[in-house]
Amino acid sequence: MNPRAKVERFLDNASRSRLMVYACVLGLIGLVLMSWSLFDQGWIPVMMAMSVGQGIGTLSFALFLVIVIIDLRKAEFRPSITPTPPKPEDD
Amino acid sequence: MHVSPLSWIALTCAIVAAVIMIYYLIYRPPLNGRVKLLMMVAVGVLPIMTAMIGNLEGLQATEHQAFCGSCHTMDMHIADANDPDSLSLSAIHSRTIKFGDKSCYVCHKDYGMFGYAMTKLGGMGHVYMFLSEYAWYDMEEALPKIHIARPFKNDNCMQCHSTTGRLWNDVADHNGLLEDLRTGTTSCASAGCHGYAHPFSKPDEETPSDAEAHSALPAPSPEGT
Numbered sequence: 001m002n003p004r005a006k007v008e009r010f011l012d013n014a015s016r017s018r019l020m021v022y023a024c025v026l027g028l029i030g031l032v033l034m035s036w037s038l039f040d041q042g043w044i045p046v047m048m049a050m051s052v053g054q055g056i057g058t059l060s061f062a063l064f065l066v067i068v069i070i071d072l073r074k075a076e077f078r079p080s081i082t083p084t085p086p087k088p089e090d091d
Numbered sequence: 092m093h094v095s096p097l098s099w100i101a102l103t104c105a106i107v108a109a110v111i112m113i114y115y116l117i118y119r120p121p122l123n124g125r126v127k128l129l130m131m132v133a134v135g136v137l138p139i140m141t142a143m144i145g146n147l148e149g150l151q152a153t154e155h156q157a158f159c160g161s162c163h164t165m166d167m168h169i170a171d172a173n174d175p176d177s178l179s180l181s182a183i184h185s186r187t188i189k190f191g192d193k194s195c196y197v198c199h200k201d202y203g204m205f206g207y208a209m210t211k212l213g214g215m216g217h218v219y220m221f222l223s224e225y226a227w228y229d230m231e232e233a234l235p236k237i238h239i240a241r242p243f244k245n246d247n248c249m250q251c252h253s254t255t256g257r258l259w260n261d262v263a264d265h266n267g268l269l270e271d272l273r274t275g276t277t278s279c280a281s282a283g284c285h286g287y288a289h290p291f292s293k294p295d296e297e298t299p300s301d302a303e304a305h306s307a308l309p310a311p312s313p314e315g316t
Contacts (some may be wrong), residue, residue, distance in 0.1 A: 016122050020130060024112040027134050031105045034138070034145045038098040041152035042161030047218065049145050057138045064134045067122065 016067045023063035030057030101144035108137035153214065154196040156185075162217075164225045164233045168195075168289050180280055180288040189251070198247055198288070216240065234292055243288070245272055248279045 001009075033053030037045040094102075111133035120126050152158050160169035171177050172185040172194055185194035201209040217240075225233050252259060254273060260266055264284070271277040280288045287293050 017119060020122060021116060021119075023130075023134050024116050027112050027138060028109055031109055031138060031141060034141050035102055035105045037145055037149055037152075038101055039094060041149075041155070041158055043158060043218065044161070046149045046152055046158065050149050053145075054142050057142060061135045061138070064130060068127070071122075071127075 011066075011070050011073055014066070014070060016070055019063050019067050019070075023060045023067075026056050026060035026063065030054065030060055095148065097144050098148055101141045101148070104137040104140045104144075108133045108141070150211075153211070154193045156192050156195055159195040162221050162225075163230065164221065164228070164237060166230060167234065167291060171289060171291055179290050180285055200247075202246065202250060213240065237292060242275075243278060243280050245275045245277075245279050249273070252279075 030053050034049045034057065037049035037053075039045075111129060115126075115130065115133070122130075156169055156172065159165050168181070171179055172181040174182055175186070177183075181194065181198070184190045184198065190197050196210075199210075200206060201213070203209075225237065228236070254260075254265070254269065260269075265272065268277050272279065277284070279285055
């Protein structure tokens with residue numbers, strides 16, 4: 001199975017609520033790391049916030065975007081303007 | 092511990108985001124349009140604001156002595172810089188308002204267009220060296236091994252001491268070594284001139300006597316030099 005097919009299969013089968021749970025857990029961890037550096041400005045908290053904390057936060061947001069992509073793939077788009085019937089030709 | 096108003100804004104964003112995420116984890120509402128919009132704020136907008144303010148505050152924090160001194164191997168450097176009785180170059184400069192709490196950064200930063208980025212890259216090198224080697228040494232073991240990565244540039248001194256002022260040029264040694272000083276061939280912070288910036292860290296090398304250090308003291312103002 002090629003990578004594209006794997007991704008499509010994942011998007012078709014993934015549970016959105018489970019992905020959101022992962023996003024929330026990762027988001028909370030990222031927020032804790034980012035907030036730590038606001039109070040303790042030693043090298044460990046500052047570097048953790050600007051590397052690991054933001055990396056985890058980005059992953060969390062990426063999971064949310066995956067949920068949006070899943071929804072977009074399943075959405076049925078309908079044209080917002082109904083096509084007007086063709087006018088009868090003038091004689 | 093000083094927490095700036097910006098930090099409080101970042102913290103507020105983080106708390107609001109955390110409350111929404113915890114709410115979702117506990118109640119698991121169905122992911123309809125409204126919940127997704129709320130979660131976009133909680134997982135995206137608010138954490139991004141926290142991260143941006145955190146970056147701003149974090150980068151500013153890296154300019155302070157407290158950040159440099161948070162590695163134990165810098166304890167003696169910070170103590171000497173803040174010692175009111177010390178006559179080392181670092182202490183003399185740290186006592187002036189233009190250096191003060193940021194004296195490590197002001198002296199050691201790179202100047203120029205990419206100076207800030209290059210300084211931060213250099214700092215990453217320090218972190219690597221600390222984690223890979225110096226973190227495991229105590230101060231006595233580390234002190235003889237710590238050395239500046241590249242020779243200290245006179246350009247950094249010349250940001251304030253322009254080498255063009257009358258007071259500065261009235262000093263015979265300055266006048267005689269003018270080109271060497273401007274090109275960096277002779278270091279301002281060397282044993283024969285103003286002494287090492289951190290003389291305690293050079294136990295095996297020649298250090299200036301107290302008399303020489305005192306003679307280096309009358310530096311009325313950078314503008315006049």
